[in-house]
Amino acid sequence: MRRLPRPPSRAALLAFAGRHRVLLVLLALAVVLRIVTILGYRWAIWFPDSYPYVDVALHPRPDPVRTFGYPLLLIVLRPLHSVAAVVTVQHLMGLAVACVLYALLRRPHLFARGRALPGWAAALAVAPVLFDGNQVELEHLLLSDTYFLLLVTVAAALVLWSPRPSVGQVTAAGLLLSLAAVTRTIGMPLLIIMLVFLVIRRAGWKAVAGGLAAGVIPIAAYCGWYASENGQFALSGTDGVFLYSRTMTFADCDEFGDKLPVDAYALCDSTPPEQRPASHFYVWEESQIFRYPGGIFAPYKSDLARTFAKEAIAAQPGDYFQAFLTDFGRTFRWDRPVYPDPKTYSYYVFPETTQEYWPGKAETVASYDDQSTATRVVEPYAGFMRAYQKAVYLPGTVLGVLLLASLGGVLARWRAWGGVALLPFGYATALLVVPPATVLFDYRYVLPAVPFAAVAAAVALRDLDTWRRFRKTPEGAGSATASPENEEPRVAVVS
Incomplete structure (x- = not known):
């Protein structure tokens, strides 16, 4: 035993x-x-x-x-x-x-x-x-x-x-x-x-x-x-609608509307970008996505939203990058202001x-x-x-x-x-x-x-x-470029 x-x-x-x-x-x-x-x-x-x-x-x-x-x-x-x-x-x-x-x-x-x-x-x-x-x-x-x-x-x-x-x-x-x-x-x-x-x-x-x-x-x-x-x-049905919401902080349909399918026009927002709410409102509260019948993340909605987002990013890459940098920059603030609402x-x-x-x-x-x-x-x-x-x-x-x-x-x-x-x-x-x-x-x-x-x-x-x-050390002092970073690690006692 x-x-x-x-x-x-x-x-x-x-x-x-x-x-x-x-x-x-x-x-x-x-x-x-x-x-x-x-x-x-x-x-x-x-x-x-x-x-x-x-x-x-x-x-x-x-x-x-x-x-x-x-x-x-x-x-x-x-x-x-x-x-x-x-x-x-x-x-x-x-x-x-x-x-x-x-x-x-x-x-x-x-x-x-x-x-x-x-x-x-x-x-x-x-x-x-x-x-x-x-x-x-x-x-x-x-x-x-x-x-x-x-x-x-x-x-x-x-x-x-x-x-x-x-x-x-x-x-x-x-x-x-x-x-x-x-x-x-x-x-x-x-x-x-x-x-x-x-x-x-x-x-x-x-x-x-x-x-x-x-x-x-x-x-x-x-x-x-x-x-x-x-x-x-x-994995989920959210990616198209979420990416669409990301672009709605800057998307201007005058820049790419002619490339959208007709049934995607309702996703446009005529409100000036600087007056629009944070992007997640376009998933849960703003009217655009709700103009279509069915659930928020119905497959056909997700496809339309994804198409809209891709055209917006392709037509306004600078605006997309600026929107990303603005949000990414919030990560590194010292304070913790109320956001997104x-x-x-x-x-x-x-x-x-x-x-x-x-x-x-x-x-x-x-x-x-x-x-x-x-x-x-x-x-x-x-x-x-x-x-x-x-x-x-x-x-x-x-x-x-x-x-x-x-x-x-x-x-x-x-x-x-x-x-x-x-x-x-x-x-x-x-x-x-x-x-x-x-x-x-x-x-x-x-x-x-x-x-x-x-x-x-x-x-x-x-x-x-x-x-x-x-x-x-004498070993390292002999070379101005000496560095131990690529050496195989030696056995060390952890203090």
Whole structure:
């Protein structure tokens, strides 16, 4: 009979705690912060998308707007009949993201000459995930973002964990990114980035093929299911309408109207661009898309909207780029102004008063969790979290600095095609660029990029410090161009 492994000794546990003491202290504080959140907002905060997610979980189907990944998580947790359990799991996911990235940053092979980050520095790099008030609030929303972030984080860690990832690691990462793509469609470009990274890093054709198959086959299967229900081979039916809304901040039909099909003319807006609302209003509130019969994302509407958007971009590329840059620039503001409108912004801050269910939604929600109110606000816990969120968050300008440091690290390793920092930098860039390029800037879309920008910046700054120290050694002083960046990492003791 095979003997079970012995539990670690007290001395081993104390040694582990000593090595990771900074992280453990930060984790304890972060746990307290989340407990206060749960006590203050019982038992979840509801977003407009929360109700459709619950409905899809109760009646499984490929929805044209909300992909199936998050409802699948709700289905798994449904036997608990508790939204409190859902947000508790999401808070644990946020903590898990920090732990995974911390462990990754302690791997010597990621850094020049094997000089891994010391524990305090790795803990500092993941602190935004643990303590950003907006991140904590996002975890308490019934939304897909925290789940998506965990999937992408674990996928990145699998690929970067070893100097040369195994076929199994890459295949598992591909599966996780396929699930991420079915959770939020931006997972698709992240899958492509991972595969390109593996090719550049010469991971081997078996690993690349395994990641490709594991990523593409589940996505294709879901698209097939979606096509059987909605008539389109796609992850969702939103891309055409969303891209149309993106162009409506600048589109002038006088520039390209003669190239539009006749039935697309109703999508034009004669209001001067400078007087138009934010782009998302053209999906949910402005009249243009509602002039056509059927649902907002009916396939023929999506096709017309996509055609309109392509013609607008082709005729006004400069205006499109300016609209993108304007929205992208909002990412890096020091302050956090109300945008795109007070109603939407209010969902991203802890509410002051108890929230009732939307009219007609209580009965549907009751099938999942029979709570009398959507969100019950309990003081003084709620008041503490409202004040905390206003005071503790990562300013966009700091994120911009992290991104620039990441870019510097990638460029410094140009001989190695950017080195290992290329993957987290690519993830952070894609997560920040794709939304304003295809829909609009939204505060919730920024948060998943922060951990990857922090990881890439940590690698870059550590390598810079290694290069500085290397130049002072007799080995490095002999050459003005000496650099340790392309050497095979040496085994190093992590302090």
